Amino acid sequence: MTARNLLVSLMIFWCLLFLLLQHGCERDLSVRTPEFLMDMNTSAAYQSQESNPVFDDGRNLRLPVPGTIVRGFMPFPYGDGLEEAKRAGQELVNPFKPDPANLERGARNFKIYCAVCHGEGGKGDGTVTKRGVPPPPSLLLENAKKMPDGEIYHAITLGRNNMPSHGAQIGRDDRWKTILYVRKLQGVLK
């Protein structure tokens, strides 16, 4: 075979290979191709929504074990109303200490979320009260001073009488820190 013939045959070979490969790219995606080695296309694991013969109830998706909570999620098992607020007051404890960082964060929250109604100093003279909204009671009075942290947490989370809930605006930790700042305003921090 001359060198020229060899070159021509090689060119023909590459052209045919190219056409063959191109044909391979045009496969009909709606038709399942034959599987040679299984690879990982077909997993031995059960799919989430499949039934499962291993469990008695046949469900593959398992329910959480009763009494367990999602990691990092603290449930708030209280309903609306003053009775539930009292219960929260008896059962919940502020997990944060009144150190400078927490108080600073609390002050920030109070100025953003509470001061419009309660006033920067908590006296119940916020901006909205000068525009027709009935003023809330002063937070510096005995009633609010004696109110346990948990009850204030309930007020922030679900609201209290005329006070709207702020559970959607203020994160859990921030609610507790805001309460620390309320205590500072009241002058009852030890």
Ligand code: HEC
């Ligand atoms: C939209 C106005 C408004 C905002 C904002 C608001 N409050 Fe109130 N708050 C009220 C009103 C009105 C009351 C009185 C509710 C009632 O009639 O018992 C109240 C009551 C309270 C009480 C109980 C006081 C008492 O002596 O009965 C506390 C504690 C309190 N708010 C804390 C807060 C904190 C902390 C924030 C910010 C996270 C906040 N509030 C935001 C309007 C508001």
